[in-house]
Amino acid sequence: MRAQRPSLAAAGNPVLALLFLWVLSWGHVTAEIDIANMTALQKHVSFFDRNKDGIITPSETIEGIVAIGCDYAFARDFAAPVHAGLGPKTSPKDAPLPHLSIYIKNIYKGMHGSDTGALDAKGRFVPAKFEEIFSKHAKNRPDALTSLEVKEMILANRDPDDPQSWAAPIQEWGLIYGLASDKNGYFHKDSVRGIYDGSVFVKLEEERASSQSTVCRSLSFRSTV
Template identity: 40%
Template sequence: MAVQNTHGEDMVVRSIRGVPVTEERRPFLNSGGKLQHAGTARANLAPSSESPQGTTSNNWAEKHSHQTVLQQHCDFFDRDHDGVIWPQDTFIGFHRLGFSIFLSWIAVLVIHGNFSYPTCSGWLPDPFFRVFIKNIHKDKHGSDTGTYDTEGRFIPQKFEDIFSKYAEGRNYLTIWDVSNVLKGQRCIADPIGWGGAFFEWLATYLMLWPEDGRMMKEDIRGIYDGSIFYSLAARRSRSL
């Protein structure tokens, strides 16, 4: 399959019949779409084919232009916006999102037990297991989708590849699609990455808990930039 880019040059997406995985997992091809330069990482925007300007509701993109997309993902849990997430902040945040007390404590143990130390500025671990948002890019782990780069930026191509490769181009993921994502993105000898990816996708499914079993693409994008956390918390507080 071949298309022309904006400069009139042919771009070809090839597969190799003798290597079936290249046919099974075809990458996203932005043929004449609104999403330009999909392979270029965005520092503070999380665009998709459906939302090429990122999240515009409630003026999200402008209000958070000073943060990387990965920092935006963490913003909801930083209740006083001082750049530090305490274990109790994570507990309260997950509980506000509808998680039980038990699951909220599990989230605290997983997140602060694994992700606190890399964000510390010095060699010594933080005695309170806090997560420092200015260094959150150091928590990037393997066996993920690659949507965040190692600087905390958002790569639209990698986000779109999730749905192109594992959901046959659909705009939603089922639990079986997520299973394929986890298996397909798994790197060798990377137990921390395997565990991190499993925890993140499990939390995403439990958080969205779609009645029809379909996690919609734009909802997942909203988790990447953190914008959906505020709307989910507000919706659930009104239902109490």
């Protein structure tokens, strides 16, 4: 069952809203990307590169979030802080200002702490660390996580010396858990694996296309982590 979409801190921010209106009216150059040798992290974000030119604009992220099952207002509010944080980190020096587009080639520069370690510093998938997610945290079923277990995993991976990195895992895992967990609240291993290479987004887009649902499931554990 679908419930109300969550509220985000970025909602109602007039500065970001104005920047979005500015950026949404732009065209932009392309960026080279080695498709055959993309890292898992590059594959993860490339779902949102809707025209496959190596650059993700705010409007493309909004389109991608809507495609996986959220309404436009939620997608806009979700995309704003993502681009404000990752755009400057991944943009080359000669990229058009204000550097809000995300360059897939440099996405590893935007990696944050307090994560699972299933991606290395270059964004490559680490199978052993992925398996640790389930060996350490999957208590009810060996092949799935409950909301509580996702919450425990996020807390266990927090870096006490880097509190600024705590929010990102909550936002990322919360969104995908809310959309991809089953009706009993289980987040299955294949869906979790699909986060790292972006295949879960493709699956969610296909499901939305067939159901025409446009409201995100409530992220009930978000505010309690």
